[in-house]
Amino acid sequence: MTIEEILLGETKDIEFKEDIPPKSERYMKTVVAFTNCSGGRIVFGIENNTWRITGFNKEEVFRKMDAITNAIFDSCEPKITPNVNIQEIEGKYIIIVDLVEGMQKPYYIKKQGMVAGAYIRVSGTTRSAEKYQIQEMILDSGNRSYDQGKVDRELSDTDIELLCERFYHHALELCQTEEARRNLKRIGKNQLISYKLVIEEGDKCYATHGYQLLDGKLDEYPDAVIQCAVFKGTVRDLFITRKEFRGCIDEEIESAYAFVLEHIDLGARIDGLARQDIYELPIRSIREMISNAVCHRSYLTPGKVQVALFDDRLEVTSPGMLDSDLTLEKIRQGRSKIRNKGIAELFSYMNMIEAWGSGIPRIYEDSEKYGLPEPELLDMGNDFRVNLFRKKTEVDHYGVVDPRFLADSSVKYMTDYAVKTATKTAAKIETNATDATNATKHIAKENKIRNTPSSDEFKILNAVRADGYATQKQLHEMTGISLGTIKRLLPKMQEKGLLIRIGNRRSGSWKINE
CATH class of the missing domain: 3.30.950.30 (Schlafen, AAA domain)
Incomplete structure (x- = not known):
């Protein structure tokens, strides 16, 4: 020394x-x-x-x-x-x-x-x-993972098949392209055995901790929930609203994700003749932060995943100490150690997390493209926290995002090319109404193809047609679709223009955009 x-x-x-x-x-x-x-x-x-x-x-x-x-x-x-x-x-x-x-x-x-x-x-x-x-x-x-530990619960082939079918449909919903949807393969018992989420002993199969968490059997896991809250200001003094989501952990993530989208600003941008919704924060990063917190948390450590929205930041906290080999700098560079290996394998299949180790670097990348302050990683001893900072988005009186708002084609933000295209198209509309009409019809046709409702969305539309004042829980009861999926689909259906919300969240109603 x-x-x-x-x-x-x-x-x-x-x-x-x-x-x-x-x-x-x-x-x-x-x-x-x-x-x-x-x-x-x-x-x-x-x-x-x-x-x-x-x-x-x-x-x-x-x-x-x-x-x-x-x-x-x-x-x-x-x-x-x-x-x-x-x-x-x-x-x-x-x-x-x-x-x-x-x-x-x-x-x-x-x-x-x-x-x-x-x-x-x-x-x-x-x-x-x-x-x-x-x-x-x-x-x-012992190089073992808690979620892969056997529990005393025998499983039938039907139990496993039903859960695998739900995993498949969840993965299908999160596919980004039609090609990905076509290429997505169903998983079955053998795949869950390879993930060590199911333990096979002779002619019998047994659940693991991970299987139970994914199946929503949470009696043994009282802290396996996500707490969400919106606070006024920048400290945890006064909350505006809060919710706790409990159930299948993959559906908890979707519910928490929908909660955040409901409480952040939503603007729009003009791309050619089309108007596209754009959130104030990169939604890919929001999902990644919540998914990582659930996937990599310690289920032995007391504490719940917390998602907190402040005036200046989105804060996601995951229970559990960092692995001794990890530092904040290594995490930022893409180093990771999977704490729940079986859950991580399944989340990867369901498109809920990106390639291992790429999540945190991508959050930094998305923040830079959005023109946001650099995210913050905090080692809090028994917890790990990620802060994604908010920034006021400049919009005009129509709610359209200022074209100077930083953009990148890979995430469909406004680019100089899009601005020029919009300007040229506007000039052409002024001089040639026929071309404008044809362009509008073409865009409408493209949007119709892109926004065709899925089978679950058709069920929700029929339920809304029967009762426009139905709550999320009532829609769940009317359609048989899980509550987590209902919460996930409603914001998507609004984005696609299938549904319109009239009034506030508590006393408002749904209207089908026909």
């Missing part, structure tokens, strides 16, 4: 000790904590807080080195072998103990036992590991 490094003081992975404490447990907690996390360094011979080098003389330093090495080897379970060195600074000797992340977690002080003697590092301090954190470490050491 250099003098400059010492003067920086203690950090998350460096701790100073003036001397070897009489009771080794006083520093053994830190030894165990570093080994249970991403490793660290303990330096003996430096006074804490003042960073004054006290050091040891040449006669005693080797004896102290041996004492430290033996204490660590004898006190910890599984065995920890540190790398211990000495260094001379200003004529004094310091002892440097380097500890690497262990492969057999949890490590603990043998005398205290696993439950009481396991420690972790959080924000530069050493803390006792909670029981759920010990469970996480056991799973991580």
